[in-house]
Amino acid sequence: MNWRFRFILGLITLSFFVVIARLFYWQVVKAQELSTMGQLQYGKVVTTLSKRGEIKTSDGFPIAANKITYRVFANPKEVKDLKETAELISTTLGIDHASVSANLSLDRFWISIATEVEPKAKNDLKKLGLQGVGFEEQYTRFYPEASMAAHLIGFVGKDDLSRPKGYFGLEGYYDLLLKGREGKAIQIHDAFGRPILAKLGDLEKQIDGSDLLLSLDRSAQFLVEKRLKEGVEKFGAQSGMAAVINPKTGEILAMSSFPNFNPENYEDSPDSVYKNPFISDLYEPGSTFKPLVMSSALDLKLITPQTKCSACAGPVSVSGYDIHTWNDKYYKDINMIDVIMHSDNTGMVFVAQKLGVSGMIKYLKRFGIGDLTGIDLQGEISPTIKSENLWYPVDLATTGFGQGISITPIELLSATSAIANKGERMQPHIIIGIKNPDGSTVKIQPKSLGNPISPETAKVMTEIMVNAVDKGEASWARLKEYRIAGKTGTASIPIAGHYDQTKTIASFIGFAPANNPKFAMLVILNRPTSSIYGAETAAPIFFDIAKDLLIYYGIPPGE
Template sequence: MSKRFVIVFSLFLLSFLAINLKLFQWQILKADTLVALAKSQSQTSFWLTPQRGDILASDGFPLATNKMAYVLFARPGDMKDKDVESQLLATVLDVSLATVSARLSTTSAWVPLDWHLPEAQKEQLDKLQLAGVGFDENPTRFYPEGSMAAQLVGFVGKDSAGVDTGYFGLEGYYDRQLKGRTVLATVVKDALNRPILSKTDDNIDETTGRTLQLHIDRTIQYDVEQKLLSGVEKYGAASGLAAVMDSHTGAILAMASFPNFNPSDFWDFDPASFRNPFVSDTYEPGSTFKPLVMAWAIDHGLVTPSTQCDTCSGPVTIGDATIHTWDDKYFPNTTMTEVIQHSDNTGMVYVAQKMKLDGMLSMLHDFHFDQLTGVDLQGEAEAQIHDKNNWYPVDLATAGFGQGLAVTPIQLLTAFNSLANDGIIMEPQVVASIQKEDGTTIDIQPKELGQSVSSTTTKVMREMLVNAVNKGEASFARVKGYRIAGKTGTASVAVAGGYNDPRTIASFIGYAPADDPKFTMLVILHEPASSIYGAETAAPIFFSIAKDIFTYWHILPTVNE
């Protein structure tokens, strides 16, 4: 081998090694740094904030959607005439000059003046062409029907990290479905900073929030709210709530309560009004509970509609307690049908004592009062029922007429609805379907939770409840021409373990038309002032709403009167 060959070979070898060393340095040692540097020169990455899904009523009209709004900001250092601009800003924003001036007097380079500036005001400011004033798009939540179904819908606020988050109602319960996924998107640009058509992200399928289609019927919801608000004012009640359920599917057609709030300006309202009392509060149901106790007793052969009460000729004494009827009128040998008609407490004590404690506990279990209903709303509360070992004889007696235990209105509505549905308990459902970004829909099917009593018993109860409506205390308010099955309720408010407080919870629960139930409804008024009785306050509201639903659904009268 010649010397010249060795030299040339060595030079090539050294060059090869040098090149490989440099490549090693670039591709292995400094790879991450160089890749990042290259990306910074050719790519721009940013977080894509997904658009929050809509909440639609059954007719497709949004109860919650998004609208365009802007962050209005100022750069005080860039403003030409701060005094003049402050005056103009104050005029357009409809705030005091002092407020704007105070914000602009800061030494900060960037000062936010409004976080949710509407489009109209933005256009006004655009025309003024103010120096040092700018806008950033900031779509915000919009509730076209204002406070309609506020506690049911909930609202969107900021969490501790400043991220939009749903609270209460559907916004809270379905927050993960509604908010979508925040993704990092990348745009590749050429040397002249023009975008190049390229794949931006591997994982941006379905980033937009899903849309909820509700069972809520906007017309019924509006009517319920109008009638309930009117009733709360007319009867001087502290608060009121009502809900309408589809008797066969358990779908919630309307749910309202007062006082309520406006989700668009929730910060201006008492936080106590954010809770949905229909699912989050418990109360003693009083006489609206009697049909359930009676149905269970009939179903188990303990009584029949014609069974006569032999302990109903006067007040019933149990231990230290004496139980009276609501009007202190007594009907010796009254039948069970009349017990429901007169809402006779002594008659229900008679039934409860026949059931005994095990029977009462079984009744509470069979009507699912010992569990949550599973309604798709945030904050469902549990019923307050004594442990088996803490029942005294008087507790058994009072439970017969719905005192001494507390349930949520949604539990009572769900349980009572089973009497309208051949004894089948349906899960209360607010959302009918969930629509995905790609157009596919997830339908939520009605769900049977169990059987409370037999179908035969519900038919017997139907006649007892129709009789109660036609001949009971609320008969003056009933809708003539229609058979409605229902029951009034007037529950004393328990204070410090007793019932001496004159305040009451007045209510009415029922379903209609009785022979082919379409809806089940519960109306509750807390502490009505004009009359303490459900028959004179909640019942007229119930019948007024029922009448409107008959008209709206074209349900014809079946009785000539």
């Protein structure tokens, strides 16, 4: 009898533990899954978009902001008069009637009819009181200054799933930070399985994007764009670009390219105009490269400013190639100061040969040539410098005067800024702070990229460049009341295996005031037609902008 009692008691105990185990499994282990399944029985998971962060200039102005627009949606099963509803919607919103009618004919509980509907159109439609039609608030990117700084800002388009996504410039580079994190919610259904309009229950709350605080000076940007556009038109150039940097911090104060586009209506412009040529286009810099080569030889003490060129009495022959000066004028025993002033190619071959291939490569790398600058914009490129064993004597010679080597404009501006900043190169950047959704702000500190040359060399090179401005080919355009360091550039464009002397890249690079620079600037014109020379095209644009900036920053004459 006892064994039967014990058997039954054991069976009951075992059954009890089995029930407890199953309850634990369903109520603890599978709890989240069952909860989700239950929610899905009376609703569906929908994505709620976060508010994209704003992009603000140095004065706090939102150059990229958001405006409230609406998604118009409908429940076709609640629409009473399909034909009339489709007619009213299409007429009010100005969209295709056939598309609206086709959507309303679908056997669904929810369909999207239109997005980015302006508040006025939404209100006009709402007043009609159409059965089964609802509205969902959303954010649409808005650019208050239209095309200003378009290449720097980029734009917001759509990804493969039709969700907002940043492309190019800051919008592309900082897309993840700007867009924040999407939320998830349950769209509640009624007893008949129909979604209750605008009735959402949070599953995962969205996190809004962070704001970007820029070093971009809106007034400086306006001045640069105005002068650059005038110059491109005046000198008949195919395109043009310019950028202004604070050489002491690496902060970009202005950056512009023409032709440009309106980020809000980017679809109206060809794809080819979207990329920022200042960081994405390669070109041969020509004579604006000479200060880098000259300062390298000065830093190694291979030459002094008074060193005489023993190879400048006429054209120089290198590996069967005759190298001439730009105007076929030659100066026997010319010194290094005058080599830069006259932009003498034979003099720069002399300097390059003093450097040698190993010295040239060493200093180019120290100046950041052949490497990405790390500027915080989407699309930067940089070709690498070829290995020493791949250099020919003619490569060394032509690199001395900026031909046969391709770089980006930002590489040259960054490198030349080291001369302006006592030999220290700072990383170019546009973001100076990030404001998080919780209101806290993270400041971005300037970053040094090293010292390619000594302060003493930088001082000597600065004076050589000041002399070039005062006495060189562009002296006619200079600002006599200010000390400005600079260098012209005219580079022939390689076409079909040879250089076309009638098609050039005209440029001017410099910084001001020379003793204590507030800014460094590079201006480039692509294929100007009124004149092929930088001294007659890019230089006057540079000095026009420089004058505007010096006045704007309150720098008195004599500096």
